[in-house]
Amino acid sequence: MKLISFLNQGVPSYGIVDGDEVLDLTPILGTQAPDLKTLIAKDLLGAAAEAAKTHQPTLKFSQLELLPVIPNPGQIFCIGLNYGEHVQETGHKVTEAPAIFLRLPESQVAHGQDILRPAESHRLDYEAEIAIVIGKGGRRIQEEDAWDHIAGYSCYNDGSVRDWQVATSQWTPGKNFYRTGGFGPWLVSSDEIAPGQVMHMQTILNGQVLQDTTTDKMIHSIPRQIAYISSFTPLSPGDVIVTGTPGGVGNKRSPQIFMKPGDICEIVVDAIGTLRNGIRDDA
Incomplete structure (x- = not known):
């Protein structure tokens, strides 16, 4: 569904x-x-x-x-550095615990809407990700029970303003510019995607494939993410977990590639569908 x-x-x-x-x-x-x-x-x-x-x-x-699939989420958790190639290209190290930051609902747009390149920076990067929506809440959810807490899956573009992201050790500003993240087009209910099913994910910018991976390459699995997050805060129905991006981000390419007005960015996940957003300047 x-x-x-x-x-x-x-x-x-x-x-x-x-x-x-x-x-x-x-x-x-x-x-x-x-x-x-x-x-x-x-x-x-x-x-x-x-x-x-x-x-x-x-x-x-x-x-x-x-x-956006869930227009009014209580919490949006994003997992950073969760694919080996992305860890390597950014010069970080794999950590025992997932790296987590938060997004605000106002930072999101829906499928078919334009992502806004802010006036403060033109270093607007793409990040293909899979979002899960919590169906059954809980605290200290065990990994073996985590799949039962998922309502469904969607595509996500964790649009990132890179210079603002790395200006300090905290990533929040660069990850939360107004209307920079895409979330959609729909929620595929969990009964249509088997627990642990390997999904193929791509970023396609103006017809060029820039990210290409499968979800079995995650460092911290989806059950691990749910268990870890619910250990420090209760999860509630409608909460969103954005599960990480693979290597190939524009900021780490040579030459660098950033999204600009007139571009079309697509996040394609074989088991879910295609999230498509245009890019324009914020007024």
Whole structure:
């Protein structure tokens, strides 16, 4: 099942994607689940699937203005330096614990929306990643139980303003410029992706493949990430974990490649789909 958040005539809603058609779930589930985060929190994915069997879609996917998959996440955790080639190209060392930073919801855009290159810097880099959305919350989740806490998977472009990222030892500013990260196009429910399934991930910028890897090359596995994060803070339904980028980032290429106005950046994951964003200057 593919689930999206979107605006329907300016009103936030969410639904199920079937080809180029969308079943709007808001009028079906009403106050029981006013948004996708609530649907997940109330464990109503099964009810959504049943609704798809008895209701016909009435909207066209191509005509909708999408929102980031979870527009209102409580927490967004990002895993840094989680692929060996990326660790090597950045000159860092593999650490026993995952490197973690946070993103703000305002730093995100949806599939089909433009990522904004800030006026403060033109060193706007791409990072292909897979995002997981927590379905069942918990504290001190064990690795062997972690797969049961995932609602689904999405594509993510962890757009990074590199000079602001490395200006100090803390990465927060360079990872949180307004509307620099892409999140979408949809959430593929966890029943469609097997626990530990190897996924193929690429960044394609203007038709050129710049990152290309598979998820079995992660240093810290998805269960390890969930267990580690939930050891220091409770995870809640709708929280997002962005699981790391491989080697090939533009900042470490020779010559360097940064995203610029007019570019089209695609994050492609075989089991999920394609997140596509244009690039333009922030006004």
